[in-house]
Structures are given as structure tokens and as C-alpha cells.
Amino acid sequence: MDVLIWIGAAISLAGLGGVIACIVIATRAKKAGLGDEALRAKLKSVVALNLAALMVSALGLMCVILGITLG
Secondary structure (H helix, E strand, O other): OHHHHHHHHHHHHHHHHHHHHHHHHHHHHHHOOOOHHHHHHHHHHHHHHHHHHHHHHHHHHHHHHHHHHHO
16 A cells, blocks of 8 residues: 555645645736736636645545555
């Protein structure tokens, strides 16, 4: 079950990378000085990406916990 733990850790790191990407995108959008509507549109897409990244990270953590439990 060590393989499941390592796969879960890799999936969790991918999700963490997505969360970090969301932070970078949102920060760049705020610094770009966009108008109110343009900023809202950009942040709407970031919210969707953020939720997907959090879901991937949670699935990875579930794999790690399953690997530890079965191992």
C-alpha cells in the first residue's frame, strides 16, 4: 500500500499547485488595475479553478489515508 500513499501524495501536491496558481492569478488580476466588471469576471474563473484544485487535493489526501489504513 506504499504505492497508494505516494500516489495520493502526488495528487495532493498537484492540488496544492492549483491552489498556488489561483493565488498568483488573483494577485496578478488585482495588480493589473482592471475595471470592476473585468476583475469580477477574472475572479469568477479563479473560483472555479480553486474549487477544482481543492477537490483534487482532498482526493489525494483520501488516497493517503486509505493507504495508511490498509497498510
